[in-house]
Amino acid sequence: MERDALGYTVALGIPELRARIARLYGEWYDVDLNPNRVVVTPGSSGGFILAFSALFDAGDRVALGAPGYPSYRQILKALDLRPVEVQTAAENRYQLTPADLAGIDYEGAMVASPSNPTGTMLGKPELSALVEAVQARGAAFLSDEIYHGIDYDKKPVTALQVSDDVCVINSFSKYFSMTGWRVGWLVVPEAQVRQVERLAQNFFICAPNASQVAALAAMDATEELQANLAVYAKNRALMMEGLPKAGFDRIAPPDGAFYVYADVGHLTDDSRAFAAEILEKAGVAVTPGLDFDPERGAGTLRFSYARGTAEIEEGLARLKTFMETRG
Numbered sequence: 001m002e003r004d005a006l007g008y009t010v011a012l013g014i015p016e017l018r019a020r021i022a023r024l025y026g027e028w029y030d031v032d033l034n035p036n037r038v039v040v041t042p043g044s045s046g047g048f049i050l051a052f053s054a055l056f057d058a059g060d061r062v063a064l065g066a067p068g069y070p071s072y073r074q075i076l077k078a079l080d081l082r083p084v085e086v087q088t089a090a091e092n093r094y095q096l097t098p099a100d101l102a103g104i105d106y107e108g109a110m111v112a113s114p115s116n117p118t119g120t121m122l123g124k125p126e127l128s129a130l131v132e133a134v135q136a137r138g139a140a141f142l143s144d145e146i147y148h149g150i151d152y153d154k155k156p157v158t159a160l161q162v163s164d165d166v167c168v169i170n171s172f173s174k175y176f177s178m179t180g181w182r183v184g185w186l187v188v189p190e191a192q193v194r195q196v197e198r199l200a201q202n203f204f205i206c207a208p209n210a211s212q213v214a215a216l217a218a219m220d221a222t223e224e225l226q227a228n229l230a231v232y233a234k235n236r237a238l239m240m241e242g243l244p245k246a247g248f249d250r251i252a253p254p255d256g257a258f259y260v261y262a263d264v265g266h267l268t269d270d271s272r273a274f275a276a277e278i279l280e281k282a283g284v285a286v287t288p289g290l291d292f293d294p295e296r297g298a299g300t301l302r303f304s305y306a307r308g309t310a311e312i313e314e315g316l317a318r319l320k321t322f323m324e325t326r327g
């Protein structure tokens with residue numbers, strides 16, 4: 001950074017970073033990826049805008065599993081696209097299945113594994129079946145893989161292990177802990193690179209140069225990154241033990257990310273009011289499920305454990321006391 005002027009970079013991102021990201025696919029998944037297919041973006045949020053604009057025309061429908069990350073819906077709507085929210089089932093770990101998509105009209109489908117808010121993942125057979133079902137109707141498959149690297153008992157599967165004709169979205173925000181640096185990436189089929197490049201040039205010119213340089217260095221900070229992961233793993237174990245003790249025992253098994261999604265339908269029919277009560281009386285911030293799942297979210301809460309372990313211990317103790325006094 002001291003050597004360079006930090007002017008604009010080329011629209012697709014600095015070549016060293018694109019090559020290093022391609023190498024990550026070899027390291028993590030044994031996938032041989034051509035760096036030309038990697039597009040560096042201003043966070044995955046910039047990646048969504050770019051991917052949706054490149055893949056779809058106004059009015060196209062994009063199937064999303066609910067509960068899911070709320071900004072998918074909002075970005076799609078802002079681009080004159082139509083989110084089709086499909087209710088997923090607890091027995092499918094709140095992930096989409098081909099059966100959920102049967103009978104629905106759509107030009108694209110998007111999954112997140114591990115997901116926000118549930119942390120659940122799609123295994124390789126499940127992901128393959130979904131990709132196959134979506135491609136069979138000529139629709140585009142998008143895979144938000146932003147929580148890859150933050151996994152515990154099993155490894156996440158990239159959609160690139162299943163097909164080359166997919167759009168993968170990823171970011172330096174989560175495993176690489178670089179939220180505010182605004183840098184992420186897409187992997188797109190070779191035939192789409194030029195179109196994405198033209199859009200990227202016009203939308204953003206480039207992802208922040210300094211962030212790209214830092215991201216390249218972050219990719220080799222393995223010791224520090226694994227130390228962060230160890231904290232998440234400890235926190236997760238505390239959550240899995242402490243939440244049921246506090247009365248939150250209807251939870252989706254979180255394979256990755258740093259969230260636990262709980263069904264609190266037996267405790268409230270208004271998760272927003274419940275979250276406000278928890279904040280006021282226990283001093284613990286939890287997220288009502290409404291934004292993740294407008295249909296069923298009044299009966300769900302998302303707990304995040306992306307903090308220091310001492311804070312998680314304190315939060316769990318407070319939740320337990322709060323629930324005991326609430327009765």
Ligand SMILES: Cc1ncc(COP(=O)(O)O)c(C=O)c1O
Pocket residue numbers: 042043044045046069112115116144146170171172173179183184
């Ligand atoms: C599933 C998911 N995708 C994308 C994002 C956006 O991340 P960013 O724009 O920082 O890469 C988030 C942020 O929390 C998320 O949870």
